[in-house]
């Protein structure tokens with residue numbers, strides 16, 4: 001991580017622990033918003049107006065949080081006006097690196113080698129982890145936002161008529177329901193798998209694993225009678241759930257020890273996953289090779305770096 005703008009130590013996945021040995025995720029530090037007229041969003045400073053070609057998105061295809069933003073960029077038609085860089089899948093000594101691994105890209109914008117260079121460019125005294133996703137402003141040459149939940153929302157409505165209106169991922173009449181779903185699904189499932197994987201005590205692992213499978217059971221029942229989480233409309237709640245489900249059998253079941261059941265063994269969740277994969281644009285954001293290479297490169301969990309041969313995901317066309 002970075003300490004006062006300097007790369008301080010070998011990359012290590014354990015961010016912080018609570019008193020029970022549970023995994024605690026770092027909070028995001030750059031919270032500005034792109035808005036149609038450049039007015040400040042709910043956090044951060046103003047001046048980031050929606051303009052074609054002005055913004056650049058940095059992602060890792062292994063990363064569920066970054067993938068949320070990649071899906072929203074595509075569904076909102078913003079792939080035409082927001083350029084993209086993809087880091088290599090394996091976490092290395094200084095974290096995320098740009099390079100020529102298949103499916104990754106160079107940093108065509110700032111020509112950085114490491115993701116952390118972007119953070120110190122934006123803030124020479126930055127202390128913290130150089131995470132993806134990152135939304136970058138080419139005009140002021142700075143980091144706009146590194147919180148995927150914010151970026152997902154600003155891709156939905158911050159670009160006004162520059163974005164496609166085919167999907168409204170956060171429609172007014174569903175906002176309360178979406179917020180309630182996110183508040184349950186994020187801690188128990190999206191972050192729950194990480195809490196299971198990075199637990200350092202049996203108790204914190206068991207609590208996390210129990211949360212994961214309790215949540216999957218609740219969702220399995222909910223999806224018995226619904227096409228998407230809120231009914232007939234695809235919303236951000238589906239995007240946020242999808243990115244975890246699609247990684248489940250490939251990474252979380254094995255590496256993170258979430259192995260009470262496989263995702264493909266839940267009939268409703270399995271059909272839901274296929275339905276989302278069939279939404280034009282979503283499948284192209286999924287790269288199972290990056291997901292497996294990336295997760296299994298975490299040395300603290302897999303010291304020899306061996307990437308498993310399975311599972312067979314051809315049932316999903318992946």
Ligand SMILES: N[C@@H](CCC(=O)N[C@@H](CS)C(=O)NCC(=O)O)C(=O)O
Pocket residue numbers: 011013026027028060062063064065066095129130131132133146147148149
């Ligand atoms: N709150 C952030 C979390 C992002 C995050 O934790 N990204 C991980 C990859 S999945 C990362 O970049 N980790 C690098 C590190 O911890 O050094 C968000 O949702 O945008």
